[in-house]
Amino acid sequence: TTSGILAAALHPTDDVIRQLLKRKHVAVVGLSSDASKPSYHVAEMMQQHGQYRIIPVRPGSSKILSEPIVGKLSDIPSDLIADVLVDVFRNPDDVEPIVDEAIAVGATAALHPTDDVIRQLLKRKHVAVVGLSSDASKPSYHVAEMMQQHGQYRIIPVRPGSSKILSEPIVGKLSDIPSDLIADVLVDVFRNPDDVEPIVDEAIA
Structure with a gap:
């Protein structure tokens, strides 16, 4: 539900967050090129105010937020992996293989609700x-x-x-x-x- 108070964001402990905040790259899986989409809005805010380099992960060969797209997490250069947080904007049915891939390449994954839910929250x-x-x-x-x-x-x-x-x-x-x-x-x-x-x-x- 999105009525009343919605507890939508559950964070790990301070020690875990402290480690994540040290990272300088965020691989955004499912990042939309549509500036009206919440996934674009969140990535743009991280890029502008969080001082992160965004790595768009999705099919395609162009750029989003002036950063080149990579097709999958395993395409990210190995020397960057330890410094990458994976931010997942995908439907629940698509999440498990993405998390498995993140673990396989040595990255840490964070999951977001779907665009429709995020759009309500951003209001x-x-x-x-x-x-x-x-x-x-x-x-x-x-x-x-x-x-x-x-x-x-x-x-x-x-x-x-x-x-x-x-x-x-x-x-x-x-x-x-x-x-x-x-x-x-x-x-x-x-x-x-x-x-x-x-x-x-x-x-x-």
């Missing part, structure tokens, strides 16, 4: 970040700051406390978010895997 203007750290050296802070500065989202920090993070007041739990904002909120979760299920349940509720 939202508030992001409730569960587990947002007040420490500017932490990846959760870095990601939230980037969304605030470049994604034009209002950040809602969700964690224990009564102060502010990124100049926004903290709320203790998702149910404390004002009801008139709920339909406009995306929930971004930075927590350990064991803590995720009750957070998702609360988001759905």
